[in-house]
Amino acid sequence: MALAIFSSAVAYDPFDPSGSINIKWDVLSWTPDGYVAAVSISNNQMYRQITSPGWSIGWTWAKKEVIWSMVGAKVTDQGDCSKFKGNTPLCCEKTPTVIDLLPGAPYNQLFTNCCKGGVLTSLGQDPSTAVAAFQISVGFAGTSNKTVKPPKKFCLLGPGPGYTCSAANIVPSSVSLSPDGRSKTRAMMTWSLTCTYSQLLASKSPKCCVSLSSFYNPLITPCPSCVCGCNDANNCVNDLKDSSLLQSKTTAKENAPQLLQCTEHKCPIRVHWHVKANYREYWRVKITITNFNFLMNYTQWTLVVQHPNLNKLANISSFLYKPLIQYSPINDTGMFYGIKSLNELIREAGRKGYIYTELILKKDKDTFTLDQGWAFPLRLYFNGDECVMPLPDLYPYLPNSAFYNSYPVSISSSTVLATFLVLVLLVFM
Ligand SMILES: *[C@@H]1O[C@H](CO)[C@@H](O)[C@H](O)[C@H]1NC(C)=O
Numbered sequence: 001m002a003l004a005i006f007s008s009a010v011a012y013d014p015f016d017p018s019g020s021i022n023i024k025w026d027v028l029s030w031t032p033d034g035y036v037a038a039v040s041i042s043n044n045q046m047y048r049q050i051t052s053p054g055w056s057i058g059w060t061w062a063k064k065e066v067i068w069s070m071v072g073a074k075v076t077d078q079g080d081c082s083k084f085k086g087n088t089p090l091c092c093e094k095t096p097t098v099i100d101l102l103p104g105a106p107y108n109q110l111f112t113n114c115c116k117g118g119v120l121t122s123l124g125q126d127p128s129t130a131v132a133a134f135q136i137s138v139g140f141a142g143t144s145n146k147t148v149k150p151p152k153k154f155c156l157l158g159p160g161p162g163y164t165c166s167a168a169n170i171v172p173s174s175v176s177l178s179p180d181g182r183s184k185t186r187a188m189m190t191w192s193l194t195c196t197y198s199q200l201l202a203s204k205s206p207k208c209c210v211s212l213s214s215f216y217n218p219l220i221t222p223c224p225s226c227v228c229g230c231n232d233a234n235n236c237v238n239d240l241k242d243s244s245l246l247q248s249k250t251t252a253k254e255n256a257p258q259l260l261q262c263t264e265h266k267c268p269i270r271v272h273w274h275v276k277a278n279y280r281e282y283w284r285v286k287i288t289i290t291n292f293n294f295l296m297n298y299t300q301w302t303l304v305v306q307h308p309n310l311n312k313l314a315n316i317s318s319f320l321y322k323p324l325i326q327y328s329p330i331n332d333t334g335m336f337y338g339i340k341s342l343n344e345l346i347r348e349a350g351r352k353g354y355i356y357t358e359l360i361l362k363k364d365k366d367t368f369t370l371d372q373g374w375a376f377p378l379r380l381y382f383n384g385d386e387c388v389m390p391l392p393d394l395y396p397y398l399p400n401s402a403f404y405n406s407y408p409v410s411i412s413s414s415t416v417l418a419t420f421l422v423l424v425l426l427v428f429m
């Protein structure tokens with residue numbers, strides 16, 4: 001239902017692609033046997049961040065290049081440099097892999113935008129920390145724009161599976177302004193490529209689901225059963241006392257280690273949408289994000305929501321909000337994210353493994369209704385991955401349309417019951 005409404009309204013899907021990662025090499029100067037380049041990695045994805053352990057890029061040299069030195073990043077393996085006597089390169093691999101330095105790297109290793117342990121925020125959340133950069137000095141490379149060839153087969157190994165990179169194309173040379181803004185410098189040569197994300201490539205099963213409830217019906221619609229898979233990969237424990245499982249899991253060095261708390265849905269993340277109250281001119285929603293993964297703290301998370309009333313968001317507690325207006329003509333979509341040092345991080349599964357917000361939305365008199373599931377979201381994305389919704393015919397329904405749709409709601413016994421049940425659900429599920 002939601003999908004049909006969506007695709008008839010616009011010719012393209014604003015969620016996919018939601019931007020890409022752009023990698024750019026600016027050759028700054030020529031050296032006796034090669035060049036020095038500044039490499040930048042820009043996360044242009046609106047709401048998909050790159051979390052710890054961070055980005056990791058690889059490529060295949062087009063000729064017999066070596067890396068003499070690097071500032072602001074490092075290679076994971078020097079490779080075989082045995083044929084060099086005396087002056088040894090930093091890396092002789094045909095297909096080097098480069099990773100970021102950790103915060104607190106030595107002063108002489110620093111480069112603008114470096115040294116964040118590979119972590120990049122999404123563009124929508126904070127453009128100033130969505131970019132990484134390093135400097136690389138390349139030998140045996142050719143010493144002019146006629147003889148130098150961009151590397152091939154770029155790939156983004158970190159942040160885990162899901163990214164596919166294009167070939168590097170030579171583009172017009174980057175122009176940068178001097179710090180005083182009075183003169184321009186031009187790179188000798190620039191090439192650039194993009195890496196795009198596909199949820200299907202990243203993982204066969206979903207990572208997030210949605211449950212629903214409302215003040216007007218004690219029914220709670222849970223996440224669909226087994227929606228994130230009920231196979232061995234999703235085996236679970238009820239609490240961390242079962243530490244044998246925990247240890248066998250943590251020794252595996254994965255990008256996203258997972259040990260789930262047992263649930264019906266088997267998802268690491270659940271988003272619960274509760275229609276909490278109906279006032280004369282406003283209505284209220286509570287959104288709770290719960291982490292069921294004992295091995296993961298979600299840092300710098302994002303939640304993208306599509307709901308027809310979001311453009312009338314009047315008030316919000318505990319989260320930050322940004323409308324995704326660049327997807328005009330769509331104006332019913334926005335991104336929520338955490339407040340620094342308050343809830344930028346969702347703790348691992350357990351007593352503290354959830355965060356929530358309350359929204360107050362101003363009613364649009366022509367469209368507002370509690371009927372037909374209108375008050376529930378059309379789509380939700382956690383960290384850029386779509387959360388699976390329950391089937392529309394299982395949504396909490398409106399028992400008495402006339403009463404609930406028109407007036408401020410007095411506390412009725414069913415409201416109290418529903419609130420109680422939601423609390424029970426959130427504590428025990
Ligand atoms: C290569 O460099 C020369 C001299 O700097 C310049 O005139 C020419 O346009 C450059 N060619 C390319 C493809 O960048």
Ligand SMILES: *[C@@H]1O[C@H](CO)[C@@H](O)[C@H](O)[C@H]1NC(C)=O
Pocket residue numbers: 294295296297347348
């Ligand atoms: C999550 O963060 C908390 C607080 O920083 C820390 O105590 C805990 O060990 C972390 N858990 C995991 C699984 O990394």
Ligand SMILES: *[C@@H]1O[C@H](CO)[C@@H](O)[C@H](O)[C@H]1NC(C)=O
Pocket residue numbers: 314315316360
């Ligand atoms: C929004 O929240 C603030 C702080 O809680 C409150 O002072 C203000 O009255 C609220 N506005 C509306 C329209 O509810």
Ligand SMILES: *[C@@H]1O[C@H](CO)[C@@H](O)[C@H](O)[C@H]1NC(C)=O
Pocket residue numbers: 311329330331332
């Ligand atoms: C949002 O978009 C709809 C449909 O494109 C349009 O009718 C409406 O006026 C827009 N609202 C705002 C606040 O821009």
